[in-house]
Amino acid sequence: MQTLISNIKQEVAKVIIAQDEMIEGLLIALVCEGHILVEGVPGLAKTSTIKALSTAIDLDFKRVQFTPDLLPSDILGAQIYDPSSNSFKIKKGPIFTNLLLADEINRSPSKVQSALLEAMQERQVTIGDKSFEVGYPFMVMATQNPLEQEGVYRLPEAQLDRFMFKILIKHNEYDDELEIMRRIANQTAKEITTLSISIIGELKEIKLKIKNIYIDPKIEKYILDIIRATREENSNITYGASPRASIDLYKASKAKALIDGKNFVSPSDVVSMAYLVLRHRIGLSYQAQAQKIEADDILKDIIKNIPIP
Numbered sequence: 133m134q135t136l137i138s139n140i141k142q143e144v145a146k147v148i149i150a151q152d153e154m155i156e157g158l159l160i161a162l163v164c165e166g167h168i169l170v171e172g173v174p175g176l177a178k179t180s181t182i183k184a185l186s187t188a189i190d191l192d193f194k195r196v197q198f199t200p201d202l203l204p205s206d207i208l209g210a211q212i213y214d215p216s217s218n219s220f221k222i223k224k225g226p227i228f229t230n231l232l233l234a235d236e237i238n239r240s241p242s243k244v245q246s247a248l249l250e251a252m253q254e255r256q257v258t259i260g261d262k263s264f265e266v267g268y269p270f271m272v273m274a275t276q277n278p279l280e281q282e283g284v285y286r287l288p289e290a291q292l293d294r295f296m297f298k299i300l301i302k303h304n305e306y307d308d309e310l311e312i313m314r315r316i317a318n319q320t321a322k323e324i325t326t327l328s329i330s331i332i333g334e335l336k337e338i339k340l341k342i343k344n345i346y347i348d349p350k351i352e353k354y355i356l357d358i359i360r361a362t363r364e365e366n367s368n369i370t371y372g373a374s375p376r377a378s379i380d381l382y383k384a385s386k387a388k389a390l391i392d393g394k395n396f397v398s399p400s401d402v403v404s405m406a407y408l409v410l411r412h413r414i415g416l417s418y419q420a421q422a423q424k425i426e427a428d429d430i431l432k433d434i435i436k437n438i439p440i441p
Contacts, residue, residue: 136334137391139327143188146322148181149315150308157299157408158185158273160387163338166296166380167252167272169237169287169412173279176301182233182273187324189331191230192267198240204247211260222259227251230267234274238284245291248272252294269335289371289415296380298412338390345386347397350441355381355402361434362410368420368430373413381409399440407431 137159144155154170158181161168170178179195186193196207209225226232227248237245250256252272256263274295276287292298304312315321356378363372384405389397411427420430 136327136329136338140185140188143324143327144181144184146324147184148177149312150304151177151181151301154178154181154299154301155185156391157297158182158271160384160391160405161296162269162271163335163342164296164380164383164387165269165271166383167274167294168297168299169292169295170273170275170299170301171278172275172301173303174277176303178273178275178301179233179235182231184324186231188327189329190326191269191331193231193233194226194229195233195235196226197235198237198244200239200241202240202244204244207244207247208251208257209259220260222262222264224259224264225257227257228264228266230269230271232270232272234272236277237274238276238287241285242288242291245285245287248274249291249294268332292412293374293376295412296384297408299408300411342383342386342390345389345395345397347382347386348441351385351397351399351402352382354399354438354441355385357438358402358406358410358434361438362414362431366430368417368425370415370417372415373410377409377413381405384409403435406435 140159141155148155157168160166162185172178183193183195185191196202205225207225207227209223209228211220212223213219214221234248250258251266251270255268255270256265258264272295276284303309359373359378359381361372362369362377381402385397385401388401388405389395392401394401407428410431414427414430416425416427416430
């Protein structure tokens with residue numbers, strides 16, 4: 133497992149520099165059958181990262197640019213009338229893939245955003261009166277730009293709760309950005325080599341290994357204590373995390389332990405995954421927003437006040 137993950141990271145690193153949290157988040161979400169929401173300003177290699185991952189493990193990749201005039205059928209597909217046969221045929225949309233990049237998802241209204249919900253939850257798409265399975269594996273990576281507020285639509289809570297992780301991408305360090313500038317300007321980036329593996333078989337084996345990772349009952353209660361603390365009365369929180377969050381944190385903690393070469397979950401695994409799993413599942417009150425309090429600040433206080441098992 134560690135060799136496979138190391139090889140994937142090594143290939144992705146040929147074109148992506150220093151975005152370790154995003155790369156690891158993609159890998160954990162992929163093996164846990166989750167989806168991720170990535171927030172960051174333009175130019176931080178969000179598209180390049182998922183494209184590099186798809187090349188490294190030979191998975192189908194499609195990108196949809198979300199815009200205000202986008203329709204659900206542009207993503208899902210539609211019934212098309214065929215005059216030659218006097219019948220309707222199904223034309224499948226870009227959602228039928230393995231890795232789907234929903235670029236600037238908050239550029240489209242809720243009706244379009246919700247078109248992804250069935251595929252994200254049920255791994256199927258309904259067109260007309262028929263349902264079709266999407267590819268396996270299937271993962272949505274959605275991006276949003278935190279700077280621009282004009283012409284954007286807030287993601288509904290039901291949509292946000294479908295994302296396993298929310299990853300915040302920041303600008304690279306000085307030396308990393310210098311290397312990026314040199315590579316791109318001089319066109320010296322290396323080509324990614326597709327790994328000679330059967331990724332579907334590997335994913336099934338990894339899922340079995342994750343299932344066998346030991347998690348102590350005290351750690352299980354620690355996870356639940358963190359989740360339930362987000363629901364307690366707090367002037368900075370309007371609503372807390374759902375039961376889906378506890379499931380995601382449980383799975384992510386076990387996957388993190390496996391990736392780090394351990395056969396058990398430690399409190400540090402839980403804490404490192406808690407921010408990714410919970411930061412988009414906490415509703416900030418107007419008071420918190422006025423005081424510029426972030427979800428991560430609230431989570432930091434919650435985790436600090438819960439005894440470590």
